[in-house]
Amino acid sequence: MTRFVLRRLAVAVPLLLIVAAISFFLVQLVPGSPAAAILGNTATQEQVDTLEQSLGLDQPVLSQFGQWLGHALQGNLGASYTTGQSVSDALAQSVAPTLSLAILSTLLTLVVGLVLGMAAAVRGGRTDRLVQWTGSLGMAIPNFWLAALLIFVFAIKLSLFPAIGYAELGTDGIGPWISHLVLPIIALSAVNLGQIAFQARAAFTDALSRDYVRTLHATGVPRRRVLYKHVLRNASVPVVQVTGLTFIFTLGGVVVLELIFTLPGMGNLMLRSVQNHDFSVVQGGVLYFSLVVVLVNLVIDVATAALDPRVRVR
Amino acid sequence: MSSAQSSAPSTARHAVPETPLLTVTDLRVDYKLPGWRTPPVKAVDGVSFTLAEHETLGLVGESGSGKSTIGRALLGLAPISGGQVVLNGHDITEAKAGDRKHVASDLQVVFQDPYGSLNPSRTVGKTLAEPLEAAAGVDTRTALEEIRSLLAKVRLPEDAADRYPNAFSGGQRQRIAIARALAINPKLIVCDEAISALDVVTQAQVLNLLGELQRETGVAFLFIAHNLPVVSYFSDRVLVLYRGRIMESGPAATIHARPAHPYSQALRAAVPVPNAVEQRVLRRQRQEVVRVTTAQAKPAPEEGCPFAPRCPHVADVCWTKRPIDAPFEDRTVACHVFDAASGHPQAGGAAALTAGELAPTAG
Numbered sequence: 001m002t003r004f005v006l007r008r009l010a011v012a013v014p015l016l017l018i019v020a021a022i023s024f025f026l027v028q029l030v031p032g033s034p035a036a037a038i039l040g041n042t043a044t045q046e047q048v049d050t051l052e053q054s055l056g057l058d059q060p061v062l063s064q065f066g067q068w069l070g071h072a073l074q075g076n077l078g079a080s081y082t083t084g085q086s087v088s089d090a091l092a093q094s095v096a097p098t099l100s101l102a103i104l105s106t107l108l109t110l111v112v113g114l115v116l117g118m119a120a121a122v123r124g125g126r127t128d129r130l131v132q133w134t135g136s137l138g139m140a141i142p143n144f145w146l147a148a149l150l151i152f153v154f155a156i157k158l159s160l161f162p163a164i165g166y167a168e169l170g171t172d173g174i175g176p177w178i179s180h181l182v183l184p185i186i187a188l189s190a191v192n193l194g195q196i197a198f199q200a201r202a203a204f205t206d207a208l209s210r211d212y213v214r215t216l217h218a219t220g221v222p223r224r225r226v227l228y229k230h231v232l233r234n235a236s237v238p239v240v241q242v243t244g245l246t247f248i249f250t251l252g253g254v255v256v257l258e259l260i261f262t263l264p265g266m267g268n269l270m271l272r273s274v275q276n277h278d279f280s281v282v283q284g285g286v287l288y289f290s291l292v293v294v295l296v297n298l299v300i301d302v303a304t305a306a307l308d309p310r311v312r313v314r
Numbered sequence: 315m316s317s318a319q320s321s322a323p324s325t326a327r328h329a330v331p332e333t334p335l336l337t338v339t340d341l342r343v344d345y346k347l348p349g350w351r352t353p354p355v356k357a358v359d360g361v362s363f364t365l366a367e368h369e370t371l372g373l374v375g376e377s378g379s380g381k382s383t384i385g386r387a388l389l390g391l392a393p394i395s396g397g398q399v400v401l402n403g404h405d406i407t408e409a410k411a412g413d414r415k416h417v418a419s420d421l422q423v424v425f426q427d428p429y430g431s432l433n434p435s436r437t438v439g440k441t442l443a444e445p446l447e448a449a450a451g452v453d454t455r456t457a458l459e460e461i462r463s464l465l466a467k468v469r470l471p472e473d474a475a476d477r478y479p480n481a482f483s484g485g486q487r488q489r490i491a492i493a494r495a496l497a498i499n500p501k502l503i504v505c506d507e508a509i510s511a512l513d514v515v516t517q518a519q520v521l522n523l524l525g526e527l528q529r530e531t532g533v534a535f536l537f538i539a540h541n542l543p544v545v546s547y548f549s550d551r552v553l554v555l556y557r558g559r560i561m562e563s564g565p566a567a568t569i570h571a572r573p574a575h576p577y578s579q580a581l582r583a584a585v586p587v588p589n590a591v592e593q594r595v596l597r598r599q600r601q602e603v604v605r606v607t608t609a610q611a612k613p614a615p616e617e618g619c620p621f622a623p624r625c626p627h628v629a630d631v632c633w634t635k636r637p638i639d640a641p642f643e644d645r646t647v648a649c650h651v652f653d654a655a656s657g658h659p660q661a662g663g664a665a666a667l668t669a670g671e672l673a674p675t676a677g
Contacts (some may be wrong), residue, residue, distance in 0.1 A: 078521030217411035218389035218493070221420020221448040229444075230433050308435050309478050 001305070012294045013154055016287070021073065023286035024065050025281045033057070034081045039276035068283070068314060077284035082276050087284040090269060095288065097166050097265035098254050100177070105185045106247045109192040114239055116193075117200020121235075122227065129182060131201065131281060135194030138225040143253055147187035147260045164262040182260045188253055192246040199242045210234075237308050244300035248293050334364035335402055335534055336388075337499055342396035343383050343558075357383040357392070359558035359620075367501065369534040372526065372549030372566060374542050374581065379540045380558035386508045388536070389423055390414050402501055418445065422495035424509035428487035432479040438465075438490055439475030446496045463491040467530075468523060485516035489523065496527065504536045509544070521548055543583045546570035554578045557620035564645020574647045574668045577621045599670075619650065627667065627675035631657045642668075 017238035035051040036043065055069065070080060074090035155163035159246065161183050169175035202263045208231055216226045255267030262268075266285060274282035341361045341657070344354040358380045365371045386392040388399055390411035392475065399407045402420045409417050422445070425431045432441055440460045443498040446452040452460065461475050468489040481485055488508065495503045509517040509570055525548070526537065539545045546552055546566035554562040554575060562575040572578045583600040586594050613634045614620040622632040632652050640652040650658035651667050666672040 150659060186562075211427055212433045213424065213429045214411070214446065215425055215491075216422065216433075218386075218391055218423050219445055220414050221411035221412075221423075221444060222415055225448055226412065234435055236432070302589070308478060310434060 001302075003141065004305060005298070006201050008298050012298065015294060016290060019290040020069065020283075020287055021065070023283055023290075025061070026040060027282055028061055030277070031281075031307030033275040034279055040188075060071060077287070078280040080151050080273075080281050081278045082273075085118070087280050090281060091266070091284055091288050093120055094264055094266050094269040096169070097263045098251070098258070098267060099292070100169070100181060100209045101184055101188060101254055101263070101265065102247060103255070104181060105188040105192070105250055106243060108185060109189045109196050110239070110243045110248065111209075112189075113193050113196025114236070116197040117239070118227075118235075120197070120201040120206050128201070131197055135197045137192040137194075139194040141190055143187050143191060144256050144260060147184070147189055147257055150183045150187055151260075166261075166263045166265075180261075184257045184263065187260075188250060188257055189288065191253070192250065195246060196239060200235065200239045203238045204231065207231045207235040233307055237304055240303050240307065241300055244296055251289060251292065270305075322528075328429055332369070332582060335367045335369075336365040336389075338363050338384075338537070339399040339400075339584045340397040341384065341387060341399065342393065342394050343380070343387050344395045344658065345393070347606070356385065356558050358391070360397070361553075361558070361559070361560055361562070363408050363501065363553055364398075365534055365536060367534055368528070368532050369551070370537055370549045372545035372552040373536065373538045373555060374540065374545040374552055375555035375561075376540060376581070376584075378557070379555040381540075381555050382506055383558075384555075385423070386419065387539050388504060390417075398622065411466070414530065418448075419498050420498075421503045421504070422498070422502075423504045423506065424488070424499040424508040425493045425497050426511050428484045428491055428511060429479075431488060431491055435477055435638070437476055438470075438482075441479070442475070442497055444492055445494060448584060460497065464497055467496065467527065468493045473588070483516075484512050485520060488516075490521055492520070492523065496533070499531065500533060502534045502536065504538070506538045507540070508537075510539060510541075510655045517544070524548070533590075540577070541585060542570060542573075543585055552583065557614055559620055560648060561621065562645060562649075563639075564643075568644060572668050574642055574645065574664065576625045576627055576651075576667070579670070580624075619648070627651055627672065628661055629658050629675055 033048060035048045035055060035057060037052060039047055049058070055066060058131075059067075068078065075088065077091070079086055080090060081089075116135070120128040143274045151264045154160045161179050165178050165180060167173075169177040176207065213226060216230060217223065244267060254265065257263070257272065258265040259265035259271070266288070268283060270285045272278075273285070339362050341358050342356070343358040345357050346354045353583070359386060361380070363371065373384060375381045382391050387394050388401075388406075390406070390409050390413075394407055398405060401417065403421075404413070404417070406417050406421075429630045436444075439458070441463050443454065443457040445451075446457045446460055447454065456638050458475075461606075462472055465472055465474055470486060470489055474482070474486075474490075479490070482490065488511075491508075492503075498548050508524075509520050512520060521544070526534065527533065535549075537545060537549050542552075542554075548571060549566045550611070551601055552562075552569045553566065554569065554573075554577065556577050561577045562569060562573070569578060570582070573582050580600065583596055587596060614625070614658050615622055617636060618631075618633040618634075619625070619628075619637050622628050625632065629650070635650070635656070637648045637650050637656065638653055639646040640656075642652045647664075648657035650665045651662075652673075654662050660667070660672060663672050
């Protein structure tokens with residue numbers, strides 16, 4: 001198992017390098033100089049040139065990339081063009097709300113989706129139809145609309161949760177932290193919940209129809225024991241894999257919700273930096289996101305291998 | 315197993331004791347088909363038989379004859395729509411699969427597909443421990459001891475317990491399935507096409523193993539297969555099934571040597587032989603015995619003999635009247651030819667039919 005993890009990590013290194021290179025060169029294609037954006041409309045060409053020189057933007061692209069990569073490998077992602085703040089610091093501040101939101105939402109959808117899918121597959125009939133309706137409904141509702149609705153009902157009318165803002169887990173404690181995240185999590189989870197529930201339903205239906213399940217039933221192993229000791233484990237494999245994918249999509253969905261709920265997260269930071277041509281922050285952010293994606297994929301692979309011994313052999 | 319024993323296994327075995335281990339009375343299994351006017355398929359249509367302790371009863375027939383459905387009905391996997399199943403004094407007709415913990419200690423099963431019937435994500439040891447822990451309530455430590463002796467019983471290496479099913483061949487997996495069935499010392503094991511998925515050499519090994527285990531443990535087998543020679547080699551008695559009904563029943567040796575019912579004769583002629591000349595003769599015989607295949611045949615009459623559309627000796631009475639189980643020598647045969655009072659033009663010609671000398675009827 002340790003070798004399996006190490007091998008996966010080794011594969012991740014060149015992958016991150018490629019992502020870093022692509023993001024760097026793509027950003028170069030964006031029209032407009034960061035220096036001009038920083039200085040505003042009134043700046044003279046001379047001023048722009050001087051600033052470009054001091055930021056190192058007048059050098060050839062390849063040598064810029066080499067410098068940036070060299071610094072990045074040492075953990076230094078440079079400084080923000082606009083605020084002068086270290087990119088690493090800026091990202092570190094905004095990564096907590098985003099990851100809290102994405103991770104909690106994914107855990108919620110995984111647990112609830114698994115239970116709903118299992119109930120649908122095992123009980124069938126009315127339960128099955130109810131789960132399918134709920135899942136379809138969740139997938140059909142756009143998350144920004146649901147977010148607005150949730151704010152209107154639970155924050156403005158009922159005053160149960162704060163409408164906007166974020167509380168630090170470390171400084172403000174778990175209560176405020178959670179209460180600021182409840183509404184964004186629900187808005188974010190609705191779409192994925194349907195997907196996971198459908199996946200779980202299909203996986204359980206498939207696992208339940210396997211011959212070994214029939215054999216276990218026939219040989220007198222109680223139904224509940226078959227379900228929890230045999231079916232659950234085998235049915236979890238595709239569900240866990242889909243959950244990994246939805247987590248990655250969730251990172252995209254977070255951007256919209258951070259805007260609506262004004263959470264100081266990665267989404268807001270990236271959006272602001274793109275608008276300001278603050279390329280050093282954008283590059284650092286892309287690197288962070290790809291690192292998260294690689295790590296999530298690794299976790300999914302390890303979880304799959306733990307659940308299904310046949311994966312480990314390969 | 316020595317050749318002397320294997321050539322005549324049934325003569326060495328015992329007579330049927332008074333209280334049978336398993337009594338099946340007028341068992342019926344109907345499968346509903348889609349469509350509001352489609353009548354249900356009678357997969358098993360009034361089958362009665364008994365099975366004694368230590369006995370091996372063979373069920374033989376072609377695909378769709380209901381032989382596997384009988385096995386599945388006993389295991390609670392098929393919807394029983396009529397009749398009664400009594401195992402070891404308990405009525406298990408209503409015991410559905412998954413709610414039959416109390417039945418498990420008496421009745422176990424080995425299915426056809428050795429690849430599908432083992433959970434791929436559990437080690438062989440865990441698979442074998444499952445019935446011990448679930449049905450017999452044995453703790454894991456004792457189970458480990460048991461597993462070791464079980465693996466030895468089915469001639470698998472001890473370290474097999476830590477490996478996963480995908481590390482084993484079909485024959486080895488079937489041994490694992492047999493070991494699982496034996497784990498809690500059942501009185502009866504249903505072998506549903508248990509060797510059909512294996513190649514011939516492995517079939518022989520597994521059959522010999524089953525025979526040895528039966529002598530060691532005294533377990534009874536309900537042996538379901540489509541191959542008449544294999545079934546009659548391994549069984550004490552044989553039931554020949556066609557379209558959910560018993561066509562012929564009796565001692566395995568005589569049914570194999572001289573099948574009486576026209577359908578049993580067809581089944582026997584369907585088994586290929588290695589010699590090409592004999593095979594050609596056999597094929598000609600088969601064409602005489604059976605007029606058409608099941609798929610081509612007219613639907614079986616509601617009231618008559620189900621084999622009537624394919625039978626070379628069919629007469630008017632076969633289409634209208636269900637044959638009784640007529641006694642013939644040491645067996646019973648559900649055929650009007652064997653029933654002197656049936657009104658069949660060839661009634662009473664049983665001996666000639668069995669010898670293969672009776673001419674086909676015109677019908």
